[in-house]
Amino acid sequence: MPLLSRLSGITLSVIAGGVYYLRLEKWRFDSEYAPRKIPLLNTADCADFSTSSFPSVHPFPQSKWDHNWDNREPKFMVDATAYEKADPNIRQNMLNEATPTSKRNIILIRHGQYFMDRKDKNYLSLTPLGQEQAKYLGQRLANSGLKFDSVVMSTMTRAEETAKLILNELPPTVTKSDPLLEEGAPFPPEPPSRHWRPKHKLFVLVLVFLVECSFCLNFATEGSRIEAAFRKYIHRASQKQKNDSWELIVCHGNVIRYFVCRALQFPPEGWLRMSVGHCSITWLVIYPDGCVSVRSVGDVGHLPSEKVSF
Numbered sequence: 001m002p003l004l005s006r007l008s009g010i011t012l013s014v015i016a017g018g019v020y021y022l023r024l025e026k027w028r029f030d031s032e033y034a035p036r037k038i039p040l041l042n043t044a045d046c047a048d049f050s051t052s053s054f055p056s057v058h059p060f061p062q063s064k065w066d067h068n069w070d071n072r073e074p075k076f077m078v079d080a081t082a083y084e085k086a087d088p089n090i091r092q093n094m095l096n097e098a099t100p101t102s103k104r105n106i107i108l109i110r111h112g113q114y115f116m117d118r119k120d121k122n123y124l125s126l127t128p129l130g131q132e133q134a135k136y137l138g139q140r141l142a143n144s145g146l147k148f149d150s151v152v153m154s155t156m157t158r159a160e161e162t163a164k165l166i167l168n169e170l171p172p173t174v175t176k177s178d179p180l181l182e183e184g185a186p187f188p189p190e191p192p193s194r195h196w197r198p199k200h201k202l203f204v205l206v207l208v209f210l211v212e213c214s215f216c217l218n219f220a221t222e223g224s225r226i227e228a229a230f231r232k233y234i235h236r237a238s239q240k241q242k243n244d245s246w247e248l249i250v251c252h253g254n255v256i257r258y259f260v261c262r263a264l265q266f267p268p269e270g271w272l273r274m275s276v277g278h279c280s281i282t283w284l285v286i287y288p289d290g291c292v293s294v295r296s297v298g299d300v301g302h303l304p305s306e307k308v309s310f
Contacts, residue, residue: 001074001277006172008196013206014308016300025258028264029219034231042121043145047157051204051301058059063250065291066265067164067289067290068290069290070231070234070263070290071080071235071236072096072100072235072236072290073290074095074099074239075098076091076119077094077098078094078095078097078098079094082094090287094206095241099239099288100237100238100239100241100288101237101239101241101242102234102237102241102242102243102244102245102288103194103237103244103285103286103287103288104236104237104244104247104284104285104286105244105245105246105247105283105284105285106233106234106247106248106285106286107141107247107249107281107282107283108247108250108255108256108259108281108282108283108284109137109162109163109166109249109250109251109279109280109281109282110247110251110252110253110256110277110278110279110280110282110298111126111130111134111154111158111159111161111162111250111251111278111279112126112127112129112130112131112133112134112155112158112161112162112165112274112278112279113127113130113131113133113278113309114127114130114157114158115127115128116128117259118292124149124156124157124158125157125158125161126158126161126162128167129307129309130158130161130162130278130279131161132307133278133303133307133309134161134162134165134166134279135165135168135169135282136279136304136307137162137166137279137302138165138166138167138168138169138170138300138302139168139169139302140276140281140301140302141169141170141248142169144236146174146246147171147173147246148170148246148247148248149174149246149247150173150174150175150177150245150247150248151163151173151174151175151247151248151249151250151251152176152177152178152181152247152248152250153175153176153177153178153181153249153250153251154177154178154179154181154182154183154250154251154252154255155177155178155179155181155182156182156183156252158176159181159182159250159251159252162250162279163175163250166248166250178229178232180225180226180228180229180232181229181233181242181251181252182219182225182250182251182252182253182255183251183252183253183254183255184220184222184223184225184226184254184255184259185218185219185222185254185269186222186223186226186227186254186255186257186268186271187219187223187258187269187271188219188269188271189269189271189272189273189274190267190269190270193225193272226254227257227262229255230259230263231261233249234259234262234263234284234286235246235286236286236287236288236289236290237244237286237288252269253275253276254258256276256282257271257272257275257276258268258271258276259282260282260284260294260297263284263286263294264292265292265293270274274297274298275296275298275310276297276305276310277300277308277309277310278300278309278310279300279303280299280300281296281298281299282294282297282298282299283296283299284293288308
């Protein structure tokens with residue numbers, strides 16, 4: 001009997017091991033099975049691993065999602081004193097009342113092409129191509145059938161002109177201008193970007209020093225402003241908002257790229273690694289629980305290929 005018991009135990013172990021092996025090697029994909037090339041990792045086991053436990057072919061940092069990234073997590077929106085004194089049922093009611101139920105669709109628009117030559121009389125205004133781009137974009141938004149709850153634009157000329165041409169194609173809606181959305185240097189990019197390589201002469205070294213100081217000053221002042229714009233416009237809906245909203249923001253390339261990095265909780269120094277075209281659409285969705293999804297970045301599908309510019 002002891003021998004039979006041991007044999008039964010061994011048999012069950014082999015069967016269980018075989019089933020586990022099959023689960024590792026194959027998994028259901030639609031209605032068929034497909035061979036698996038790499039072993040599955042149990043989520044609970046992953047917590048015990050450090051990044052050094054994984055292959056060092058391409059190591060990368062890992063971080064958890066910050067659910068209170070916009071400082072609007074429900075448990076931080078209730079009255080702390082009243083919450084501490086309340087019983088569990090009342091606490092839950094307080095959290096329910098502070099929890100949003102609607103999502104925000106934020107459409108970020110980069111302005112159209114503009115004159116960049118300081119000697120041009122139309123300096124910083126839209127070029128004829130930029131005006132065409134804005135009209136194409138306005139027509140696309142009009143054909144989408146969407147009704148925008150608000151339109152906000154940067155106070156810079158090229159953004160205001162772009163917004164005006166877009167609005168000509170849309171039903172009347174509430175609009176406002178905000179200087180926080182103006183173009184600027186949001187964050188020191190990594191890798192650093194330099195468009196020229198100076199020779200090692202004394203006067204050039206002095207010039208480089210002054211330029212570096214200017215860069216630091218720009219990032220400190222403009223970066224703070226653009227971060228303030230992010231906090232003002234990119235956040236989950238208020239608990240008072242009862243319906244999903246569609247909001248249009250007409251601004252600038254650097255601002256949009258920084259917003260995307262911040263909204264996804266990506267390192268902000270990576271903003272310069274992506275590009276968005278003139279009159280492109282970048283679509284952010286912010287869900288009631290604070291999760292963020294990017295539906296598109298720099299979408300220029302409404303423009304004929306010969307009208308696309310960056």
